[in-house]
Amino acid sequence: MSKRTDSNSYTIIFAVIMVLIVGSLLAFFASSLKPNIDENKRIEKQQNILYAMGINENDESSANFVSTDKAGADFKKYIKRQIVIQGDKISEDENAYLIDVKKQQAFAKEGKDRKLPLFIGEKDGVTFYVAPILGKGLWDAIWGYVSLDENMVVQGAYFDHKGETPGLGANIKQRFFMDDFIGEHLMTDAGVFKGVTVAKGNNDPKNENKTDYEVDAIAGATITGDGVSAMMKSDLKLYVPYFNSLKK
């Protein structure tokens, strides 16, 4: 290597030029691809909500969304109303599915009234209430959509994660885990909210008991499972007043 590259001035100039080139390259890619990425995320939200309602292209064991080109039309067809619950007020908003749950959770922490989006869908004459949930896994955010009936019995669930361990925590988005939630009750008969806990000691591997408020945990994914339990409880509990008002 020549001496030229060892001088301090060369090193500094090299560093400056490299940072400028790499920085502008990244900025260029990020901003020019942003519209496409945002559109993909928007379609994904629609697919997630439809999935939780049972509108999907699942085969025997894997989870498949409706195709991206059909998602928009299906979303219009099946989602009848999108409502936003804020304190006691309930308003309709056809873009409620774009509400950023993370921002709303931050509002709630500051003591402000958070917006709670709820998507009311109808399939084959059955009404589904789909709520978004968001929590923490082991490494990063985990989130999902849970569809409920009027009595807060789970009709379907979709979970996703940003960076859980492949093969362990990442399995929360596998059918064998998500399907276990179907039919689970969130409320006791007396009207107390219990949620669903991801439990190691469930002792019900075939998931026949739907009123034990538990589903089977994934081995090796304790913290991710705890995260799922926590968000199932904390986020869905907020909808209890709305569901109680439906019964009146």
Place this chain on the structure above:
Amino acid sequence: MALLSKKDTALLTDPLADNNPITIQVLGICSALAITAELKASIVMAVSVMAVLAIGNVVISLLRNVIPSKIRIIVQLIVVAALVIIVDLVLKAFAYELSKTLSVFVGLIITNCIIMGRFEAFALGNKPWRSFLDGIGNAAGYGLILIIVGFFRELLGSGTLLGFKVLGDPIEKTGLYAIGYENNGFMLLSPMALIVVGIIIWIQRSRNTSLIEEN
């Protein structure tokens, strides 16, 4: 004349066995522990690392005469991080499904010591074509171990391969489970990857005793 000279072929084949990045150079162990609980993740990681290492090696090799030696590690890190992030952004825009599968691996690839190791040890001192071959070879050697470990961890830990229940259904008690076989949950935890890698090292060194260091 053959497409690859004898020396070039050695660049591709050496890392598969006698100079394997994981079992001999002890590079890339952390990701080998983290993502080998199932075979599919191992394969995805192997392919991703191969792409990043081959391209990164070529870039570093092209820049080898202008990189100031005092900050070469930082330069290497920036090159690999920029590469990986750009690929991730492009996938997010045009192949969203694929990018979701890969997203977990992005951070793991950037911090994978095998990448820095090969930049430092090879690409900085060799021409682009040879560096490219070295990248492919080392990534293949790394991937080979990953896939072997992933195969045993998924098979013995979950009783599946690529998600297929090859040993029967543990809940319905069919196949092997009918005669009392149980999955070993230990295999799903990271320490077992280390033990599997250890067994591979053992087998490799007992077959080729020249690999054993003398103290």
